[in-house]
Amino acid sequence: MYFYKNQFLSKNDIQLSPDDRGYYFGDGIYEVFRVYNGQIYEPQAHLQRLERTASEVRIALPYTASEIGDILTELVHKNKLVEGTVYLQITRGEAPRAHPFPAETEPVVLAYCSVVPRPVASIHKGIHAITLAxxxxxxxxxxxxxxxxxxxAKQAALDHGVQEVVLHRDGIVTECSASNIMIIKDQVLYTHPANHLILHGITRAVVLKLxxxxxxxVQEETFTxxxxxxxxxxFITGTTVEITPILQIDGKPIGAGAPGPLTQKLQSEFVHTFS
Structure with missing residues (x-):
């Protein structure tokens, strides 16, 4: 069951328009929500970020944050989703292809559920990564x-036989292809400040509180x-990766080349936030 244009529909009943600005301009926004035990995790934080993004790109949300939350909750229940994700996408709407915003258009909302198990193996065993500009x-x-x-970037990681890419701007680490990154040095946690150069990750914020x-x-400051x-x-943090240790970057082992003690403590505390 999907939610599309104000209706709950089966996937086969959805007809995407070739005039949707999300299709030919990428003119839209999205959120991915984690579902644990049939409940959406940190819904208010996700919805606040959605509102902020919509405001910045000047898309008028067709529903209030509360109404969107209710729609997604109903979608989870209709799909009987216990563990997985909810994908929400809102485009500027349908209009003939032209760069300026259409004078009159209705934003198009699409949402659906996916069964996505927790990445338990990666969480416990860790991953390898490379760096890219x-x-x-x-x-x-x-x-x-x-x-x-x-x-x-993600494909570059797979091409190199690793799972993630750590991105940097002139040697300053920002984030990864689909996650935030944090390091521990001398018992201090470092992560890039939440400015315009990284996504303000929901899991990132939870981990900092933990x-x-x-x-x-905790030091929210840049590192090289x-x-x-x-x-x-x-380790990386994200909605689908939770807290996943990085054991090796560019062929170089990080620390002992195994999940570290503080990473493991944070992992344990994170599980308590939804179990």
Missing amino acids: DIRWLRCDLKTLNLLPNVM ALSLAIT TEQLYQADEA
């Missing part, structure tokens, strides 16, 4: 449909690729 636009804080650079509750010192290589621990 961050060549994306300068509004990475907005969750828009313009994801081709992220797609190319770190403070564990008396782990060289500092990344010298870190005691490194």
Whole structure:
């Protein structure tokens, strides 16, 4: 069961228009919500970010945040989703192809559920990564449909036989192709400030709160690729990856080359937030 244009429909009943600006311009926004035990995780934080992105790109949301939350909750129930994700996309609407905003158009809402198990193996065993230059636009804080650079980065990781790419701008680490990144050095947690160069991750925010509750010192400041290589621990955070350790970057082991103790503590505390 999907939600499309104000209706709950089966996938076969949905007809996407070739005039949708999301199709030919990527003119739209999205959110991915995690579902644990049949409940949407951190819904208010996701909806607040959706509202902010919509405001910044000047898409008038057709529903209030509360109404969107109710729609997604009903969608989860209709699909009997216990563990997985909900994808929500809102485009500017349908109109003949022209760069200026259409004078009159109705935003198009699409949402659906997917069964996505927790990445337990990666969480426990860790992943490998490579570094690449961050060549994306300068509004990475907005969750828009313009994801081709992220797609190319993720494919580059797979081409190199690893699972993720760590992006950097002139040697300053920003984030990854589809996640935020944090490092631990001398018992201090470092992560890039939540400015226009990274997505303000929901899981990122949860992890920072958990770190403070564990008396782990947090520094939201930039660090370099060289500092990344010298870190005691490194991990990525995200809606679908939760807290996943990075064991090796560019062929160099991070710390002991195994999930670190503070990473494991954070993982354990994170599970308590939804179990």
